[in-house]
Amino acid sequence: MFALPLTADAELRPLHPWQAQEFLAHLERAREHIAPWVSPAFVATDLDSARAVLQRYADRSARDAGGIWGIWWEGILVGGVMFVSFDAALGICEAGCWLEPGAEGRGLVTRAVERVVDWAVGERGIQRVEWRTNAGNVRSIKAARRLGMTRDGTLRQVYPDGAGGRIDLEVWSVLAAEWRARG
Structure with missing residues (x-):
């Protein structure tokens, strides 16, 4: 197994x-903090559902689709990054992240996303990296900005919010040429 240093x-x-x-x-430490912003299917509640979440991503990885x-901060799993979708043939992927509150403010998400996007653009030829987030998720929008992404627009009332309403989804992206030009 490999490990890439972030700090x-x-x-x-x-x-x-x-x-x-x-x-x-x-997830038990992060649940309340991340639940409003991630898919309910991601926030596992028992060992079987946790294994199922990770298996879904293992299956995506095996298909070269995510x-x-x-x-890990000080040896403890505190968050992560993912390719929600990945299509090398089309040159597009969607990146995402999550982090428990005690690990915020250390630049971990920014560094982690930089690592996987560097790989996607440099090694796999991805031309467009998307970042989709609930329009109310201020932390995620700040991360997109730190990563040099541009706000493409808002998909209005795209998903139910679980409380009888609907959420707006902001779409951000960075193109390969823009990513390489970051200094």
């Missing part, structure tokens, strides 16, 4: 189904 005390590693117990323990990596 002196943090690293990025693949997340696998065999790590479901560690993933579930992390992937998931964890962020």
Whole structure:
């Protein structure tokens, strides 16, 4: 297994189904913080559902259609990044992230996303990286800006919000030439 350093005390590693117990323990710490912003199917509530989440991403990875990596800070899983979708033939992917509150403010998500986008653009020839987020998710929008992404627009009332309303989804992106030109 590989580990990529993010800081002196943090690293990025693949997340696998065999790590479901560690993933579930992390989600217990992060659940309230991330639940408003991620798919309910992602926020596992027991070992079987945690394993299922990680297996879905393992299956995507096996099909070259996505992937998931964890962020470990001081040896503890505190968040991660993923390719929700990945299509090398079309040259487009969607990146996403999550982080528990105790790990915020350290630049971990920015560094982790930079690592996977560098790989996608540099090694796989991805031409467009998308970032889709609930229009109310201020932290995610700030991350998109830090990553040099441009707001493409808003998909209005695209998903139910679970409370009888609907959410707007902002679409951000960075093109390969823009990514390479970042200094």
